[in-house]
Amino acid sequence: MTTFQSPQNNGAASGTDTEGFGQRVDQIGVDAQQLWSDARSAVTGLSETLDIRGRVDRNPYGMVLAAVGVGYVLGGGLFTPLTARVLKLGVRLAALPFVKDELLGMAEAALQGFQAGQSNVSGQGNAAGIGTAAPRTSGPGTIS
Structure with a gap:
């Protein structure tokens, strides 16, 4: 905080007040130069x-797309109907591999269950004698 001294001799400025004001102006100039050099070094460090x-x-097209995306966001396009539609499509496309994997898993499980059921039916039928031809016995009324 800067404090100002009131003039001592009926409104006439003394030599010490002028020197104090000049020193303050010089100090402000030095501080401004220091701030400018700090800002330049920060920008240089960030760019490096x-x-x-x-x-x-290395990747000019990717950087153009990144610049377009940043411009879209900074231009206020984030909360528009177009963005909502694009996000909805993106979620659907991102979920597609998961849905595909789940459907394939369910289909494989159903196929394995069907195959297991077929083998159980054929295995039980053979053990019980069902589904196989019984030997014919020759008896009085049969012709061999």
Whole structure:
């Protein structure tokens, strides 16, 4: 906080007040230069960390798409009907592999159950003598 001294001799500025004001202005200038150099170093550090130029060189189309996405979000397109439709489609497409896997699992389980049921029926029929031809015995009324 800056405190100002009131003039001592009926409104005339003394030499110490002028020197104090000049020192404050110089200090503000030094602080502004320090702030500017700190901001430049922060931006330089951020750009080195993100490596924007290298990313653009390695993957130009991806960076264009990223820029379009950032522009869309910053432009207010996040809460629009188009975004809702795109998200709904994205969720459906993302869920498709899970649904496919579940349907394939259910189909395999049903097929295995059907095959197990068929083998049980044929196995029980043979053990009980059902489904096999009984030997013919020759008796008085049969012709062999």
